[in-house]
Every structure is written in structure tokens, then in C-alpha cells.
Amino acid sequence: MTAASDYVVIDRVAKTYNPGSRQQVDAVTATSFSVKAGEFVTLLGPSGCGKSTLLMMVAGLDTPSTGTINVAGQPMAAPRAETGIMFQDPTLLPWKSALENVLFPFRAMNRPVAPFEGRAAQLLDQVGLAGFHDHKPRQLSGGMRQRVAICRALVYEPDLLLMDEPFSALDAITRDEMNLVLMKMWHDHRRTALFVTHSIREAVFLSDRVLVMSPRPGRVVEDVAIPFDRPRTLEIGETAEFNRICAHLRNRISH
Numbered sequence: 001m002t003a004a005s006d007y008v009v010i011d012r013v014a015k016t017y018n019p020g021s022r023q024q025v026d027a028v029t030a031t032s033f034s035v036k037a038g039e040f041v042t043l044l045g046p047s048g049c050g051k052s053t054l055l056m057m058v059a060g061l062d063t064p065s066t067g068t069i070n071v072a073g074q075p076m077a078a079p080r081a082e083t084g085i086m087f088q089d090p091t092l093l094p095w096k097s098a099l100e101n102v103l104f105p106f107r108a109m110n111r112p113v114a115p116f117e118g119r120a121a122q123l124l125d126q127v128g129l130a131g132f133h134d135h136k137p138r139q140l141s142g143g144m145r146q147r148v149a150i151c152r153a154l155v156y157e158p159d160l161l162l163m164d165e166p167f168s169a170l171d172a173i174t175r176d177e178m179n180l181v182l183m184k185m186w187h188d189h190r191r192t193a194l195f196v197t198h199s200i201r202e203a204v205f206l207s208d209r210v211l212v213m214s215p216r217p218g219r220v221v222e223d224v225a226i227p228f229d230r231p232r233t234l235e236i237g238e239t240a241e242f243n244r245i246c247a248h249l250r251n252r253i254s255h
């Protein structure tokens with residue numbers, strides 16, 4: 001039974017790669033969870049437990065071996081234009097400016113770009129890149145490139161934002177900054193979000209709920225509500241409550 005406001009519903013989904021061959025890998029074992037409209041939910045678990053596999057299936061870029069995925073009330077059959085995706089590598093086009101990179105999804109969908117230039121420019125301003133619209137990726141730092149990727153994921157106003165460890169290649173200070181930028185953008189634009197990370201502190205800082213996965217074959221073994229009010233500041237990371245939740249999650253992952 002799922003609630004009416006459940007936006008993403010994963011129902012007994014399992015994934016086996018190369019079934020029946022010597023390379024068979026049981027990546028995800030039957031697991032169920034849901035994400036409500038407007039919620040920020042993180043999948044947290046050890047390396048190789050199937051987090052990316054689950055995210056790719058929600059994106060429609062991979063298919064479950066068994067079980068079903070529903071997004072916005074529809075069974076997931078193919079990638080949706082309404083889903084925005086961010087990966088660890090921002091994969092910007094090196095010969096295009098920051099603004100042109102943000103607008104690239106419209107070109108990829110053969111849609112006119114001009115009506116969206118204002119929105120793309122506004123997004124770049126919102127993430128602190130006001131003076132950098134015409135810069136090429138090589139003229140931007142790693143954190144700035146991920147800011148461009150956030151704008152690109154948001155430019156066509158997706159209803160669902162999927163993020164696979166988008167900040168794991170960044171240094172700790174830039175990563176904190178990016179968490180703040182992402183929180184602000186998510187707060188301003190309120191998309192349903194599913195995020196994947198190894199970082200316990202990042203998961204707790206960003207999320208409404210953290211879903212803890214078991215080692216491979218992965219499944220969700222605990223659903224932890226994160227009680228902090230929004231907007232959040234980095235200072236919550238110094239509170240006893242924050243550290244108590246992190247300790248609980250660390251303990252849960254290692255057992």
C-alpha cells in the first residue's frame with residue numbers, strides 16, 4: 001500500500017547482471033521504498049551495494065530484473081524528459097560556455113533554446129556564477145563546474161532530481177560549499193530528490209530521510225528520518241544530535 005503523495009515507488013526491485021553466466025552479479029536484492037513529492041531522500045551504503053544501480057533504474061537507464069518502479073504514477077519504462085540527473089563527473093562540453101552547457105538539454109531534445117536563455121542565466125546567477133556565463137569549463141574550478149551541472153539539471157524544471165555522488169571528487173571545503181548551494185537550489189525550486197553518497201555527514205546534512213543499504217546484494221535495511229529544520233546551515237554538523245545520527249548510521253552500515 002503506498003500513500004497518494006508517493007512520487008517514486010520502488011516495489012520489490014531486484015537486479016542481477018549477466019544472469020546465468022559466470023559473470024553473474026546480484027547487485028540489488030528485492031527491496032522496496034518510496035519517496036514523497038518534494039522530499040529529499042538519500043541512499044547511503046558501502047561501496048558496491050547497488051546504490052548507483054538503483055538510481056539508474058529510477059532514471060530509466062537500466063531495468064529491474066524483477067519488481068516495478070513507478071514515477072509520478074507511471075510505470076518506469078524509458079528515460080523521462082522530466083527527470084534531471086547529476087553524476088560525479090559533470091561532463092560539460094569543453095568547447096561550450098557555461099551558459100551554453102546549461103542550455104544543452106534543450107539542444108539534445110531538439111527544442112528551441114532562446115526561450116530558456118533567461119532562466120539559464122538566472123540559475124547561474126543563483127549558484128554564484130554571475131560573472132562566468134561565458135567561461136569555458138577549463139576556465140572554471142571543479143566546484144564551479146558542478147555548479148554549472150546543477151543548473152543544467154534544473155534548467156528544464158524537472159519534477160525529479162537524481163544525483164549520483166555529484167560532489168565526491170571535490171575537496172572537503174568545496175564539498176561543504178556545494179552542499180549549501182544544492183540545499184539552496186533545492187529549497188528554492190522544491191524538486192523531489194534522490195541522492196546517492198558514501199558520505200554519512202553529507203547524507204544527514206542534505207536529507208529528509210536517509211535509507212541505509214546492506215552490503216551487496218543491496219537492499220534498504222533502515223529508513224532514518226532527519227529531524228533538522230530548514231534552511232540548514234553547516235553549524236548543525238557540530239550539534240550533538242547531528243553527531244548522534246551519524247554515529248547511528250555508521251554503526252548500521254558496518255553491521
Ligand SMILES: Nc1ncnc2c1ncn2[C@@H]1O[C@H](COP(=O)(O)OP(=O)(O)OP(=O)(O)O)[C@@H](O)[C@H]1O
Pocket residue numbers: 017018025026027045046047048049050051052053054198216
Ligand atoms: N553494467 C554492469 N554489469 C555488471 N555488473 C555491474 C554493472 N553495473 C554494476 N555492476 C555491479 O553491481 C554491483 C553494484 O554496483 P553499483 O555501482 O550499483 O554499486 P554502488 O553502491 O553504487 O557502488 P559505489 O558506491 O562504489 O559507487 C557491483 O558489484 C558492480 O560491479
